[in-house]
Amino acid sequence: MSIVVENVSYRYAAGTPLESAALKQISFTIQPGEFIGILGHTGCGKSTLIQLIAGVLTPATGRILLDGKDINQRDFKREYLRKKVGIVFQFPEQQLFEMTVERDVSFGPRQLGLPPSEVQARTRQAIQSVGLDYETVRDLSPLTLSGGEKRRAAIAGILAMEPEILILDEPIAGLDPVTRKDFMAFIRRLHQEGKTILMVSHDIDELSAFSSRLLVLDHGELILDNTPEKIFADKARLSELRLGVSQPKEIVDSLREKGIDLPSDIFRYEPLLTALINRFGGQNE
Amino acid sequence: MMHSAILSGHYLPNDTPIHRLNPRAKIISFFTLLAVVIITRSTVGYTALGLLLLSLAHLSKTGPRIVFSGIRRVGLFLLLIFLMNALFFNGDRPLWEYAFFHISVGGIAQGANVALKVIFLMALSSILMTTTTPMEITDTFAWLLSPLQRLRIPVHDFALMISIAIQFIPVLAEESETIIKAQTARAAKLDSPKLREKANALLPLVLPIFISAFRRADELALAMEARGFRGGKFRTRKSSPGFTRLDFAALTISIAFCAAAVILHR
Numbered sequence: 360m361s362i363v364v365e366n367v368s369y370r371y372a373a374g375t376p377l378e379s380a381a382l383k384q385i386s387f388t389i390q391p392g393e394f395i396g397i398l399g400h401t402g403c404g405k406s407t408l409i410q411l412i413a414g415v416l417t418p419a420t421g422r423i424l425l426d427g428k429d430i431n432q433r434d435f436k437r438e439y440l441r442k443k444v445g446i447v448f449q450f451p452e453q454q455l456f457e458m459t460v461e462r463d464v465s466f467g468p469r470q471l472g473l474p475p476s477e478v479q480a481r482t483r484q485a486i487q488s489v490g491l492d493y494e495t496v497r498d499l500s501p502l503t504l505s506g507g508e509k510r511r512a513a514i515a516g517i518l519a520m521e522p523e524i525l526i527l528d529e530p531i532a533g534l535d536p537v538t539r540k541d542f543m544a545f546i547r548r549l550h551q552e553g554k555t556i557l558m559v560s561h562d563i564d565e566l567s568a569f570s571s572r573l574l575v576l577d578h579g580e581l582i583l584d585n586t587p588e589k590i591f592a593d594k595a596r597l598s599e600l601r602l603g604v605s606q607p608k609e610i611v612d613s614l615r616e617k618g619i620d621l622p623s624d625i626f627r628y629e630p631l632l633t634a635l636i637n638r639f640g641g642q643n644e
Numbered sequence: 645m646m647h648s649a650i651l652s653g654h655y656l657p658n659d660t661p662i663h664r665l666n667p668r669a670k671i672i673s674f675f676t677l678l679a680v681v682i683i684t685r686s687t688v689g690y691t692a693l694g695l696l697l698l699s700l701a702h703l704s705k706t707g708p709r710i711v712f713s714g715i716r717r718v719g720l721f722l723l724l725i726f727l728m729n730a731l732f733f734n735g736d737r738p739l740w741e742y743a744f745f746h747i748s749v750g751g752i753a754q755g756a757n758v759a760l761k762v763i764f765l766m767a768l769s770s771i772l773m774t775t776t777t778p779m780e781i782t783d784t785f786a787w788l789l790s791p792l793q794r795l796r797i798p799v800h801d802f803a804l805m806i807s808i809a810i811q812f813i814p815v816l817a818e819e820s821e822t823i824i825k826a827q828t829a830r831a832a833k834l835d836s837p838k839l840r841e842k843a844n845a846l847l848p849l850v851l852p853i854f855i856s857a858f859r860r861a862d863e864l865a866l867a868m869e870a871r872g873f874r875g876g877k878f879r880t881r882k883s884s885p886g887f888t889r890l891d892f893a894a895l896t897i898s899i900a901f902c903a904a905a906v907i908l909h910r
Contacts, residue, residue, distance in 0.1 A: 415825040441831040453819070454826040456851035466848065470831035502855070516830060 360426060360443060360523045360555065362389040362412060367421035369407050381407045382579045384421070389524070389557065394550050396566030396587075397559045399576035400601065405559045406449070408576065409526045412557070413446035442471060445522030449529045451513035455501040460486065460512050463501050467520040485519035486512070490545065507538040524555040531565065543568060567591070567605040567626050575600060588624045607631040656774045661890060662704035667780035668787060669891035673898040674772050680898075681764045683905040690760055696901065697767050706774045711767050718766070722759045729755030778810040808864070816857060823852050 369382040382404045389395060389412075397405045410416045412423060414430050414437070422429045430440050448454070457463035465482040473481070486493045489511040496504070501512050510530075517525070530546065531539045547569050550556045560566050566573060567587045575583035575590065577600050583590055590597070591604045594612075603609070608626040611634075615621055621638060625631050657663075662670070677696075684690055701711045715722070732744070733751035740747040772781075786803030793799050827848045828834060834845050 410825060413829050415828050438831060441829065446826075446829045448822060448826045448829075451826065453856055454823055454830075454848075454852055456848045456855075466832075467830040470833065520830070 360391050362524065363424040364412065365422045365424065367411060367418045367423060369411060369416065370419050380579050385581045387574065387581065387584055389555060391555055392553065394556045394569050394571045395558070396570035396573045397557065397576065398561065398563060398566055398573055398602065400561060403576040404579040405576050406528055409446065409528060409557060409559055413444055413526055414440045438471060442520060443522055444524045444526065445517040445520055446526040447514055447517050447528065447530055449532060452506070452509035455509060455513055458500060459498050460501050461497040464512065464515045464519050467516055471520060481519045481521065485515040488518060489515045490541070491515070507534055510534070524557065525549060526557045528559045530558065563603060564605050575602065587626055591626050592624070654774065655777050656706065658705050660703060660705050660775070662700065662771070662775045664890065665894055666885055666887055666891045667776055667784045669887055669894055670772065670776060671781065671784045673894045674768065676898040676902050677768055678765065680901050680905045681761055681768065683909055685757060685909055689905060689908060693764060697764065700771050704771055704775045706771055710774060711770050714766050714770050715763055722762055725762065726755040726759045729758055779807060782807040782810060812860065816853065819856055820849070820853050823849055
């Protein structure tokens with residue numbers, strides 16, 4: 360299940376005096392099993408890009424190919440796209456609408472026309488997988504849940520459709536630190552279970568923690584597309600784009616400046632910890 | 645979604661003489677010209693008005709495409725008005741009659757007259773709407789209606805309500821767009837040809853939008869109260885620019901048109 364984005368451009372309010380370019384000539388390929396982080400400032404076009412991939416916007420020029428087929432061709436089965444690609448919008452809790460959590464989570468699978476037993480099984484599994492107790496929440500109104508629980512329920516609604524590629528737009532924005540950590544661990548688990556993840560954020564720490572590849576957008580253009588190691592190696596380029604590096608990388612760099620010899624390609628916490636223990640021979644618990 | 649909103653008389657920021665007019669002068673001129681459109685019956689009158697509207701469209705850089713874009717949408721309605729008048733109006737100089745159908749020169753003229761009035765009214769309002777912010781319009785209406793305050797009619801409360809409602813339109817429109825996209829991605833069948841499915845598909849859209857509108861209203865009320873807002877009191881404006889020569893020119897032109905129309909069609 361690969362996605363090819365080919366010379367895609369998008370314009371807002373096309374044909375009016377308020378027209379503006381949101382994306383210019385974007386090309387890249389998403390391989391199965393990747394964890395891609397999309398990084399950039401507000402208004403750089405990252406949300407537009409993922410909405411094009413999810414097929415809720417249509418590109419002005421260029422093509423988006425799902426397994427070699429153009430998703431915007433007239434004869435392309437939209438339902439096939441919905442089954443394969445799931446998108447969690449920013450603040451997904453706003454899309455909850457059913458009377459009970461179970462009804463809401465099962466909305467997607469029901470729309471896909473799956474048999475009732477399958478719908479029920481998927482709903483139960485999706486609710487459990489986001490860390491909610493199925494028996495407790497199934498008959499509750501989604502509106503009575505807490506903020507974090509609402510978001511879990513909304514994400515369960517997407518997972519119940521069992522997409523192979525999961526797109527997340529700022530999935531942990533506005534959550535408290537503990538819930539954020541839980542969520543990141545959860546997203547990582549989804550990736551380890553075999554889902555391809557495409558995650559948008561403007562927080563570089565969040566993205567570099569798990570991404571195997573980073574895309575950096577600026578003013579609608581794809582500026583950088585590489586592994587985090589390679590991208591963080593060019594600090595000057597990042598600061599040109601008004602972006603920093605991850606905090607562990609920052610720590611490593613300032614320690615290296617002080618003359619403490621650590622590998623320069625560290626950008627995550629665990630390798631940093633290991634390197635420090637190796638360097639200073641501390642006691643590992 | 646966005647696209648249609650922009651074409652149908654959405655405010656288009658720009659710096660033109662029409663944009664710079666004092667909103668009070670602009671809206672008084674607007675009503676005066678509205679009266680002209682209603683009074684006018686003759687070819688001369690329509691030609692003069694048409695030329696005026698075209699020059700306004702040109703001056704305001706709105707362009708004929710946007711000025712007349714609203715008209716395309718009511719095309720069927722216009723055609724109906726024209727046909728009703730042309731077929732049923734029992735005017736002079738009959739051309740053809742059958743049962744209760746009468747086609748006459750008078751009827752056709754009457755149909756054209758009414759259709760032209762609608763077109764001109766729409767063009768005039770779309771010039772006003774594209775050059776004046778909704779805020780300016782509500783403020784001016786509150787000002788025009790402020791004498792009613794003496795009759796204990798809470799004009800300013802109404803004006804506040806309307807201006808809040810207008811301010812929330814883009815917010816709600818954007819939110820609706822996101823929710824439509826989100827539910828589409830969950831395979832909601834929004835474009836199903838079956839009426840039943842179509843009605844069912846509306847629920848996942850309407851409910852979240854309502855919930856969020858109520859939440860926003862609640863939050864706004866709280867925020868206003870927290871900052872000590874009290875309705876009902878006469879509030880002063882941050883700025884109220886006086887009339888310039890441009891404003892007097894606009895008023896003079898529109899009143900002259902009105903006077904000419906009254907004399908011409910006496």
